[in-house]
Amino acid sequence: MKVDRNKLEMIQAKLNLTSKELIQKTGISSTTYCKIKSNKSVSPLVVGKIARALDCEVETLAKKE
Numbered sequence: 001m002k003v004d005r006n007k008l009e010m011i012q013a014k015l016n017l018t019s020k021e022l023i024q025k026t027g028i029s030s031t032t033y034c035k036i037k038s039n040k041s042v043s044p045l046v047v048g049k050i051a052r053a054l055d056c057e058v059e060t061l062a063k064k065e
Contacts, residue, residue: 002063
């Protein structure tokens, strides 16, 4: 599953949350975060963790292909 980077960045900015803070809050690795930023697929579980940390729906973050 790919994450819409633009939506992710907009939500992070709205919450004033740095990448490092998001990584810590979700428990994902920095390698996984780099995959997202590089437009690579990650597991639905990872997207769920990020959505929960950002208080949004998975569908909001999922990239429409």
